[in-house]
Amino acid sequence: MAKKRKWWSGLLVLSLVGVLFTGCSTNNTAGSSTNAPAATTAPAESAAPEATEAPAADAPVDGGTLVTSSFSDIVNINPLLVNDTASGDVAQFVFAKLYNLDREGNVQAEDWSLAAALPEISEDGLTYTVKLKDTAKWSDGQPVVADDVIYTIETAKNKETGSPLISQYDKVKTVEKVDDHTVKFTMSQIYAPFLYALVQEIVPAHVLKDVKPTEMQKNPFGTDPAKTVTSGPWKWTAWKQGESHTMDADPNYWGTVKPHIAQVIYKIYADQNTEVQAIMKGDTDHISAIPVTQVEAVKADGKIDIIQKPGAQYEYVMFNFDGKNFPDNYGLFAGQKTRQAIAHALNRQGMVDNILKGIGALMNAPFLPDTWADPGDAAVNYDYNAETAKKLLAEDGWVAGKDGILTKDGHRFSFELQYNAGNSRREQVASVIQQNLKDVGIEVKPKAIDFAAWIDQNVTPGKFQALLLAWSLNTPDPDAESIFSSKYFPPAGQNSGWYKNEKLDKLWVDGYSTVDQAKRKEIYKEVGKEISTDLPYVFLYQYGQAIGTGPRVHWAEEDAPEPSLGYGQFFHAIKWWVTE
Amino acid sequence: MTEYLIRRVLQSVLVIFLITILTFLLIHAAPGGPTQVMLAPGLTPEIFEQQAKNLGLDQPIHIQYIHWIGDLLQGDLGYTFKNHIAISDLLWPRIGNTIILMGAAWLVSLLIAIPWGIYNSTKVYGLSDQTASFISYLGFAMPTFWFGILLQQWLSLKLDWFPLSDMHTRGKEDSIADLFMHLVLPVTVLALGFLASYMKYARASMLEVLDQDYIRTARAKGVKERKVVFRHALRNALIPIITILGLDLPILVGGAALTENVFNWPGMGRWFVEMATAREYSALMAVTIVTAVMVVIGNLLADILYVVVDPRVKLGKQGGKAA
Numbered sequence: 001m002a003k004k005r006k007w008w009s010g011l012l013v014l015s016l017v018g019v020l021f022t023g024c025s026t027n028n029t030a031g032s033s034t035n036a037p038a039a040t041t042a043p044a045e046s047a048a049p050e051a052t053e054a055p056a057a058d059a060p061v062d063g064g065t066l067v068t069s070s071f072s073d074i075v076n077i078n079p080l081l082v083n084d085t086a087s088g089d090v091a092q093f094v095f096a097k098l099y100n101l102d103r104e105g106n107v108q109a110e111d112w113s114l115a116a117a118l119p120e121i122s123e124d125g126l127t128y129t130v131k132l133k134d135t136a137k138w139s140d141g142q143p144v145v146a147d148d149v150i151y152t153i154e155t156a157k158n159k160e161t162g163s164p165l166i167s168q169y170d171k172v173k174t175v176e177k178v179d180d181h182t183v184k185f186t187m188s189q190i191y192a193p194f195l196y197a198l199v200q201e202i203v204p205a206h207v208l209k210d211v212k213p214t215e216m217q218k219n220p221f222g223t224d225p226a227k228t229v230t231s232g233p234w235k236w237t238a239w240k241q242g243e244s245h246t247m248d249a250d251p252n253y254w255g256t257v258k259p260h261i262a263q264v265i266y267k268i269y270a271d272q273n274t275e276v277q278a279i280m281k282g283d284t285d286h287i288s289a290i291p292v293t294q295v296e297a298v299k300a301d302g303k304i305d306i307i308q309k310p311g312a313q314y315e316y317v318m319f320n321f322d323g324k325n326f327p328d329n330y331g332l333f334a335g336q337k338t339r340q341a342i343a344h345a346l347n348r349q350g351m352v353d354n355i356l357k358g359i360g361a362l363m364n365a366p367f368l369p370d371t372w373a374d375p376g377d378a379a380v381n382y383d384y385n386a387e388t389a390k391k392l393l394a395e396d397g398w399v400a401g402k403d404g405i406l407t408k409d410g411h412r413f414s415f416e417l418q419y420n421a422g423n424s425r426r427e428q429v430a431s432v433i434q435q436n437l438k439d440v441g442i443e444v445k446p447k448a449i450d451f452a453a454w455i456d457q458n459v460t461p462g463k464f465q466a467l468l469l470a471w472s473l474n475t476p477d478p479d480a481e482s483i484f485s486s487k488y489f490p491p492a493g494q495n496s497g498w499y500k501n502e503k504l505d506k507l508w509v510d511g512y513s514t515v516d517q518a519k520r521k522e523i524y525k526e527v528g529k530e531i532s533t534d535l536p537y538v539f540l541y542q543y544g545q546a547i548g549t550g551p552r553v554h555w556a557e558e559d560a561p562e563p564s565l566g567y568g569q570f571f572h573a574i575k576w577w578v579t580e
Numbered sequence: 581m582t583e584y585l586i587r588r589v590l591q592s593v594l595v596i597f598l599i600t601i602l603t604f605l606l607i608h609a610a611p612g613g614p615t616q617v618m619l620a621p622g623l624t625p626e627i628f629e630q631q632a633k634n635l636g637l638d639q640p641i642h643i644q645y646i647h648w649i650g651d652l653l654q655g656d657l658g659y660t661f662k663n664h665i666a667i668s669d670l671l672w673p674r675i676g677n678t679i680i681l682m683g684a685a686w687l688v689s690l691l692i693a694i695p696w697g698i699y700n701s702t703k704v705y706g707l708s709d710q711t712a713s714f715i716s717y718l719g720f721a722m723p724t725f726w727f728g729i730l731l732q733q734w735l736s737l738k739l740d741w742f743p744l745s746d747m748h749t750r751g752k753e754d755s756i757a758d759l760f761m762h763l764v765l766p767v768t769v770l771a772l773g774f775l776a777s778y779m780k781y782a783r784a785s786m787l788e789v790l791d792q793d794y795i796r797t798a799r800a801k802g803v804k805e806r807k808v809v810f811r812h813a814l815r816n817a818l819i820p821i822i823t824i825l826g827l828d829l830p831i832l833v834g835g836a837a838l839t840e841n842v843f844n845w846p847g848m849g850r851w852f853v854e855m856a857t858a859r860e861y862s863a864l865m866a867v868t869i870v871t872a873v874m875v876v877i878g879n880l881l882a883d884i885l886y887v888v889v890d891p892r893v894k895l896g897k898q899g900g901k902a903a
Contacts, residue, residue: 067750073854075662083623162630167622214634218664241670242854243746243846265750270841270850273729274745278844281737281744452612452859460625474620483621491625 064578065263066553068286068570069275073242073268078222079201080156080163086268089288092567093247093264094230095201096255098130098149103562103571105371105476107195111257112233112574114144114202116181125190125515130198132181137254138204139230146177151205153185160213167482168197168475192512192520193477204229233259233574243268260577276548279304285553285578288569289545292357292425304548308359309563311544312368315426315470316537317342317417317433322498325465330411332465339535341392343382345440346433350384352541355428360541365528366471366480368542368564372521373478375528382538389440398441406441414443418458419468421448426468429540433468462490462498470543474566478524481508484536499536545569552578585880592876596869600652603868604645607861613637614661614859635661648865657869658862667866670851675870677747678835678847684763685770686832693775694821697782701790701817702809712779719776728769728842735765745844766843770836781824786817819890826882830874 074087079095082088099118100110109115114136120129136144153175156165173188187194203221207229211219220227225236233255234247245266249259267284269275272291278284280301290298290306298304319333326332333339352360361369364379398406398413406413417433419426430446437444449458458464471483482488485508486500504527511523532539547561547569559572615631632638636647651658657667700709736744743749743762752758789795790813798808835849848867855863886893 159626159630160634162627162634164620164623164627166627167624217631217634217662218659220664223663223665240846241665242674242851269745269844274842274844277732277737277744283744283746450612450857452857453610454612455619456612459619469619472620474622480621482624488624493624494621 060260060554060556060575060577061579062260062577063262064260064552064580065265066261066286066573066576066578067265067267067284068288069267069269069278069284070288071269071271071275074239074245076217076222077228077236078216078219079203080152080161080165081217081222082201083164086266088567089570090236090245090247090266091201092232092570093234093266093573094228094232094236096136096144096231097199097201099199101199101476101565103558103565105565107199112255114231115198119195119198121195121515125192126187128185128187128194128198129178130183130185132183133254134181135254136231137252138206139235139250139252140204140207141252142204142206142229143180144202144204144231145180146183147205148202149183150175150177151209152200152202155203155208155213155216158213161216163216165197165200168194168200190513190515192515193475193479195515196475196477199475202231204231234264255574257574259574261573264573279548279550282550285550286569287548290548292355292359292546295357295546298546298548304550307547307549307561307563309544310359310361310369310542311563311568312474312476312566313470313472313544314363314366314368314542315429315468315540317346317540318467318469318497318537319499319535320462320465320467320497321500321536322462325463326411326415328411330409332411332413332415335396336534337392337396338398339538340382340533341389341396341440342437342442343535343538344385344392345389345442346382346436346538346540347384348382348540351429351432352543355425355432356541356543359546360543362541363539364532365539366484366531366537367478367524367528368473371476371478372517373524375525375532378525379528379532381532386436386439393440393442400441404441405443412443413441414445415465416445416447417466417468418447418449418454418464420451420454422451425543430468459496460491462496464496467496472566476565478520479508479512481512484508484531497536501530501534501536504530504534552580554579588880588883592880596872596876599868599872600649600865601645604648604861604865605641607859607864608641608644610859612859614861637661648862652869657866660860660863662858662860667862670863671866671870674835674846674848674851675833677845678840678849679832680747680759681763681766681840681845681847682770682832682835685767685774686828688767689771689774689778690825692771693778694782697779698786698809698814698817700779701783701786702805704787709783712783715772716776716779719772719774722772723838724769724773724836725838725842727772728766728839731765731768732842745842747845766839766845769839769842778821778824781821782817785820786813789813789817792816815889819886822885822889823882826878826880826885829878829881830871833870833874 070086070089072084072086074090075084076082077087077091077094079091082091096112096114098113098115099107100113102108107118109117114132116131116133121127130149132144132146132149134143138144153169153172155161156163157169157172159166171188171191171194172185174186176184176186178184185194208219208221211221222228225239228236230236230250233249233253235250236245237248238246247264247266249262253259267278269278272289273294275284275287276290276294276298279287280298280303282303295306295308299306319339321331321333323329323331348362352358352362362381363369364381365375367373367375393406396408398408401407401412417430419430427448434444434446459467459469483494484499485495485505487493487505488495489498490496507523507527507530511520511527514520544563547563549561553576555572555576559575562568562571565571613632614637615628615635636644648658657671659666660670696708696712700706700712703709732744735741742764747759747762748755749758795808795813798812799805833848835847835852837849837853839845840847840850852864852867855867
């Protein structure tokens with residue numbers, strides 16, 4: 001054998017250096033656990049985080065860049081087609097709305113709204129007259145006029161456009177121009193939620209008027225920054241697909257309140273975990289949703305302010321009332337007492353405490369807690385009580401079979417609970433449901449399915465036994481006819497569980513057929529009572545996302561993010577400022 | 581040789597054509613479609629049906645395929661369905677980004693793995709060999725995303741030596757030094773994975789050759805060990821490695837979805853997963869075509885290099901290799 005040569009040893013040393021670099025990194029990193037100790041104090045809910053650096057909160061400065069992030073890219077920011085969170089986020093910055101919501105969810109004509117004042121509603125509640133500010137302009141210098149509003153509503157109403165806004169405007173009979181800055185809406189019936197439908201971005205008619213509705217999705221307006229004429233405080237300057245969006249303050253912005261922040265960067269990350277790491281590193285300044293599992297670690301880091309409060313969304317278990325989805329056409333959820341038993345058997349408070357880490361509020365009806373339509377005690381509250389559940393099941397005729405699972409008329413009480421794959425919160429909730437129901441003799445088989453496939457194959461056609469899902473409420477109005485009324489059975493409507501309750505069908509119509517809020521409140525109280533007794537769903541809880549902001553971002557208290565509103569993570573961003 | 585190449589290319593075109601048909605069918609067989617992205621009250625199925633109609637997704641699948649292949653033959657990869665952005669505008673930048681990342685990782689791993697593996701074959705079960713074995717097991721066993729997160733926690737968040745993620749620091753898009761710093765962590769993760777297999781291949785291949793009669797003869801004749809290894813054994817030992825490298829060529833454009841996710845690298849792997857989730861058929865077809873072409877090129881290159889390194893091999897008329 002030849003002796004070891006210098007050449008070999010040199011190479012070996014080099015290789016080892018390279019490899020040891022990787023080798024020891026694992027040994028040392030193992031010590032730096034990501035499970036940081038829990039923070040001892042939680043910040044007060046809904047209070048604006050205090051600015052951690054000078055300047056004081058009352059001294060805004062102009063300029064600078066705000067970097068916010070998302071874990072998905074936009075599809076299209078054309079307000080007629082916005083259909084996903086990321087597109088909605090970007091649209092918030094660059095398009096002005098007719099009206100805006102205040103922190104309590106009331107419709108307001110703000111300084112940055114296109115409308116000059118609240119709409120005049122006629123005595124009979126059928127016409128809404130909206131006056132536009134005569135100062136509002138598009139980014140190409142053209143004024144924002146009545147024709148823009150008329151074009152927006154008519155194009156949204158047109159079935160051929162395929163606009164997600166169609167259901168908001170399908171009760172609008174006519175939109176007429178009174179003068180260049182005044183529009184009159186005439187409704188085909190009284191429809192109270194229409195006021196919220198006016199909290200809506202408008203598109204420029206002079207840019208889009210020649211586009212066929214069927215071609216709208218293929219038009220570059222909304223996907224090409226150079227061809228997207230906007231009306232908001234910031235202009236959409238650049239889009240690097242899959243990487244980032246750049247929005248620069250529009251020097252010709254028409255509002256009297258100008259944005260302090262010169263540039264907003266909307267960065268796209270692969271998933272929420274990389275997003276959280278980026279804000280902790282200081283690569284970004286704002287994150288819309290920190291996963292509950294990571295909130296404690298972010299708090300412990302100490303650099304990030306966290307605002308946690310339940311948002312405009314609630315999770316539920318939906319029953320399917322169509323017997324065709326069960327063996328021998330035997331619907332397992334036909335008995336009201338059976339459904340009530342399931343509501344008692346589920347440890348909802350335990351889910352809020354352990355899975356949502358306390359950031360959630362129990363619900364008994366489809367109305368968010370602490371909103372004007374919340375029925376409060378009028379709705380039946382189902383406390384966690386396995387004994388009550390067993391008693392109700394027995395009353396409904398279920399008896400324990402040989403294997404401990406309940407049976408009735410020769411049918412085992414065993415069903416499949418579907419939810420979408422990749423949602424860790426829902427995964428945990430599904431397994432709690434499985435355990436809770438096993439305790440009262442019901443067998444649950446959780447099944448996770450890819451979201452797109454699930455919606456297509458199961459949810460839309462109403463083919464499932466039970467499912468675990470959530471609704472994000474895109475308007476503060478309590479009307480929910482489109483998801484509970486028997487008018488909206490699949491495949492055309494969203495009452496996927498084939499739920500039929502004639503009393504409720506009528507109450508939903510009554511609820512939107514008056515614009516008198518006191519009357520509506522009474523009606524929704526009745527809805528709450530009926531729906532919580534009859535239980536088309538088991539309403540679980542309202543939940544939220546933790547919003548995080550880095551030390552560079554500041555705002556006055558009244559301009560802090562508001563998690564309870566849709567897109568509330570950017571509430572009053574026009575008044576925020578950044579410091580280096 | 582020329583005749584052989586022409587025949588191989590023609591065969592490949594046919595294979596790729598068949599692959600496109602199969603993939604097109606499979607992709608469209610997946611439930612869900614590009615128009616379903618969100619569930620909210622009021623978003624009725626009718627809206628999605630209308631959108632699908634506006635996008636031409638309501639046509640029979642064979643018509644859609646004919647449109648697609650027709651466009652492809654004119655060099656047009658088509659558009660994303662959801663927002664009508666040209667696939668070529670999305671695809672080429674990502675391929676570039678992936679080649680930078682995967683190329684660097686490949687190069688680093690080869691430069692370490694092949695010499696080291698060959699050295700270890702001459703000192704079997706020595707300290708260096710044992711170390712290499714350990715590293716290999718580590719590389720095989722450790723999930724890349726987990727290793728990536730560890731490196732980020734330690735070298736970026738804690739020590740602040742390297743950037744956490746992305747390809748560039750904002751405002752330094754043209755800086756090579758900045759790109760290099762961003763490459764260190766993901767390349768370390770990926771190279772460790774490659775290292776494990778290439779080192780094993782190099783060692784095993786060399787060991788096999790060193791066991792041959794002609795090597796024993798050379799040693800018996802008193803030829804110096806270094807000369808035995810480099811003059812007689814190395815070339816033959818490289819043949820199987822070259823084949824493997826050729827077959828691995830698609831890695832260069834395929835990307836590594838998990839690592840790209842962890843390091844937020846805007847590459848092909850991550851894009852492919854995003855597009856699959858979004859049911860963007862045209863984008864998925866484009867990735868399929870690119871990957872298929874790379875597989876074909878890789879195979880062809882492996883065959884040609886074979887001839888270069890092994891004079892005993894001739895490319896036969898049947899496209900096979902005659903030893």
